[in-house]
Amino acid sequence: QVQLQESGPGLVKPSQTLSLTCTVSGGSVSSADYFWSWIRQPPGKGLEWIGYIYYSGSTYYNPSLKSRVAISVDTSKNQFSLKLSSVTAADTAVYYCASLGVAIITLDYWGQGALVTVSS
Amino acid sequence: DIQMTQSPSSLSASVGDRVTITCRASQTISTSLNWYQQRPGKAPELLIYAASSLQSGVPSRFSGSGSGTDFTLTINSLQPEDFATYYCQQSYSPLYTFGQGTKLEIK
Numbered sequence: 760q761v762q763l764q765e766s767g768p769g770l771v772k773p774s775q776t777l778s779l780t781c782t783v784s785g786g787s788v789s790s791a792d793y794f795w796s797w798i799r800q801p802p803g804k805g806l807e808w809i810g811y812i813y814y815s816g817s818t819y820y821n822p823s824l825k826s827r828v829a830i831s832v833d834t835s836k837n838q839f840s841l842k843l844s845s846v847t848a849a850d851t852a853v854y855y856c857a858s859l860g861v862a863i864i865t866l867d868y869w870g871q872g873a874l875v876t877v878s879s
Numbered sequence: 880d881i882q883m884t885q886s887p888s889s890l891s892a893s894v895g896d897r898v899t900i901t902c903r904a905s906q907t908i909s910t911s912l913n914w915y916q917q918r919p920g921k922a923p924e925l926l927i928y929a930a931s932s933l934q935s936g937v938p939s940r941f942s943g944s945g946s947g948t949d950f951t952l953t954i955n956s957l958q959p960e961d962f963a964t965y966y967c968q969q970s971y972s973p974l975y976t977f978g979q980g981t982k983l984e985i986k
Binding site for chain 1: 880911913915921922923924925928929934966968970973974975976977978979980
């Protein structure tokens with residue numbers, strides 16, 4: 760069973776870059792079976808796609824965040840990462856990494872989530 | 880982007896009740912519709928995929944139906960652990976958008 764775990768700073772200052780890493784166990788980021796995804800949830804609100812990456816390096820980003828987002832994959836560490844630049848308080852959220860199936864487009868496995876607060 | 884609209888936004892029910900949550904897509908999506916359950920402080924979990932297929936391990940009191948633009952999630956004989964927030968998600972085209980969620984509360 761695939762397990763995912765987010766890691767990174769829980770507090771980021773406005774205008775700086777938010778950086779999170781997702782470590783995958785029980786599976787491989789080199790697998791062709793999944794898109795490796797980031798989703799966020801502001802406190803008390805719904806789920807918002809950030810984007811995802813395929814093992815080949817192909818990415819898809821939410822158009823509303825595209826100018827500030829970069830997702831990358833590190834096969835040597837079996838990890839994938841999120842960078843979100845020029846953050847504001849509106850970027851305060853729980854950030855989830857998840858695996859999105861390729862054959863059947865479902866979010867099968869999720870990390871526990873990481874709360875990131877943007878504040879000075 | 881395809882917009883997903885759930886109704887109601889919140890719902891009160893009692894243990895043993897049957898409840899139905901509706902999800903409407905802004906354009907036809909065939910049966911490319913998933914349902915997730917999110918308990919407080921936890922990540923969402925997949926319940927139903929392809930509109931009506933039950934994910935392995937999910938109790939049979941959960942069922943889904945619909946195609947095109949209109950979909951429903953039905954929970955028969957509500958159990959205490961079912962009180963949570965439910966999200967639909969279209970898997971027809973990227974961005975694989977979510978509905979805004981339906982919070983199911985104990986009456």
